[in-house]
Amino acid sequence: MTQSQALTILKTGANVFLTGEPGSGKTYLINEYVAYLRAHEIEPAITASTGIAATHIGGFTIHSWCGIGIKKQLEKRDLEKIASSGYIKKRVNRAKILIIDEISMLLPGTLVMVDAVCRKIKGSAAPFGGLQIVLVGDFFQLPPVVKNEEENVLIKEVSARFAYDSPAWSAANLTVCYLSEQYRQDDATFLNILTAIRCNRFGEDxxxxxxxxxxxxxxxxxxxxxxxxxxxxxxxxxxxxxxxxxxxxxxxxxxxxxxxxxxxxxxxxxxxxxxxxxxxxxxxxxxxxxxxxxxxxxxxxxxxxxxxxxxxxxxxxxxxxxxxxxxxxxxxxxxxxxxxxxxxxxxxxxxxxxxxxxxxxxxxxxxxxxxxxxxxxxxxxxxxxxxxxxxxxxxxxNEKTFLVHPEILSKDKIFRARSSRAKEFLSDMAGAELAKRHENFIVFCEGNLKANENLVQKIGGRWEKKEKIDTHIATFTLWNERKNIAQIANARNLAESTILGHIERLTKQGKIDRDDLSRILTPTPAKALPQIHAAFRELGADALSPVFAKFAGKYSYDELRIARMMYQK
Incomplete structure (x- = not known):
């Protein structure tokens, strides 16, 4: 599933489990969704399973947000005490959307407690009290840390360490959005190795x-x-x-x-x-x-x-x-x-x-x-x-370095299949129906149907007016972080052709060295660069179509465009 498809599903108000390999853009997508909500004057509850993850996203730990703290289980008096707490009650009642990041680090019993607190305070029997619940993470990442002395107790309460085994997970009827794109690794061999480990196919090769x-x-x-x-x-x-x-x-x-x-x-x-x-x-x-x-x-x-x-x-x-x-x-x-x-x-x-x-x-x-x-x-x-x-x-x-949890392997197949079904369901839905669902969810959240595009998310969660910045300079900053064209386009929510235009302008201005362009040129045209440049000398470099025709479409227009940037008359 693409980021765009997953964002469309999130906007309908569906409960979602957002997952994908490292570098697939989970955090980026959540930031896009949060920015969308805030533009409609809706403030989501942003939480994470650990302090480090919460700090990264400028939110609470889920334990702090719902008042459960370090508790391993809730008795009736605990639930009553939390529900009577003024600031916890106000916080939960005000929320319409609850985001929990790094869900792989959350114990199943903790998710049950979060569900119980939300139901109690909201006065609703619906899962999580009727909140839109968005769980984000990858179960191939590190699982929850469980102290040895707690193992026996936890095993009595739940059958496994993973949040998806929680009855609260099942009750939420989550739509699985499994992101399939890759924005971090730009090395095909390395990506194959990571995929092999993830799929338990790591071998001698x-x-x-x-x-x-x-x-x-x-x-x-x-x-x-x-x-x-x-x-x-x-x-x-x-x-x-x-x-x-x-x-x-x-x-x-x-x-x-x-x-x-x-x-x-x-x-x-x-x-x-x-x-x-x-x-x-x-x-x-x-x-x-x-x-x-x-x-x-x-x-x-x-x-x-x-x-x-x-x-x-x-x-x-x-x-x-x-x-x-x-x-x-x-x-x-x-x-x-x-x-x-x-x-x-x-x-x-x-x-x-x-x-x-x-x-x-x-x-x-x-x-x-x-x-x-x-x-x-x-x-x-x-x-x-x-x-x-x-x-x-x-x-x-050591021998455990290339292993992933065997239970996660089988569960991953289920997640992928459910994501495919969600993608098919989305493609069958008419545009007008989708737009209506998006509008209805904004109304449910008591948001403003007219988006205020001047409101954006700042790190830490504040709202501020968009700062005017030269679009080429923004691209240049990401270029200097050694990001490739696809990564820059994704980060800026722009087309790759637009980013190429920025790079072309920056090259002409001398801000990008022509030799540095070789890192975005694929191996085949890179080897043929002398022949391509010879064609530019023969046919001219103003129009790409004659050169494209000369090579019978062997090189794409984007590849020829990059080669032209590297061409010196």
């Missing part, structure tokens, strides 16, 4: 590619982040590497305001530490998105200097951009009012990071020690962080 990426510790790229299974390895490497650098340590302390429990939850979910120690030469990773400044969550760089006036670090990213990095806010908002806030530089030391904390990140390259993998899917998550096979540097692995 795939292993031979992995073995070619195995390296010795002393040959590891110095600047590539290192992924480990355990926290103690990460802390050890980062501390050792920082200590090796000469020069003065600069410490940056996190600021906070708001109720302590909420602030503590924000801190637990924030990838920036409470005390960030840096030196010139420190390898760092940005942990928030700021497209205007030229970085996203996962952008890598090195501390070049500290500003003489402000003292803030100046980071040089891998693409050569220098960014004076200033503190950013992580907030939890409710009804447009900030409940809690923490402020810190959006950086962390990036010589090493755990596989768990790497979820949601995209990296150009990474060094991985997977010899300590202890959970199904941990190796798959680690591999899928990087965009291409050449960016994979492996120190070691």
């Amino acid at each position: 795939h292993l031979c590619h992995i073995e070619k990426r195995k390296i010795q510790q002393h040959l590891a790229p110095a600047r590539a982040p290192k992924l480990f299974s355990h926290n103690f390895d990460v802390d050890r490497v980062n501390e050792e590497m920082l200590a090796k650098l000469s020069g003065e340590v600069k410490a940056f302390l996190m600021l906070s305001k708001g109720p302590r429990p909420i602030v503590d939850a924000l801190k637990r979910g924030c990838l920036s530490p409470e005390k960030l120690c840096l030196k010139i030469g420190a390898e760092v990773m940005f942990v928030k998105n700021n497209l205007k400044e030229g970085f996203v969550n996962g952008t890598l760089g090195r501390v070049e200097a500290f500003d003489k006036t402000s003292g803030w670090p100046i980071v040089k990213t891998r693409n050569g951009r220098k960014i004076q990095t200033e503190p950013m806010d992580w907030v939890i908002e409710e009804g447009g009012i900030t409940r809690a806030q923490i402020t810190q530089l959006p950086l962390r030391l990036a010589w090493a990071i755990t596989v768990h904390k790497s979820q949601g990140m995209s990296m150009d390259e990474a060094v991985m020690d997977l010899s300590g993998v202890f959970e199904f899917g941990q190796g798959y998550v680690a591999f899928s962080r990087v965009r291409r096979l050449a960016g994979l540097h492996i120190l070691g692995w």
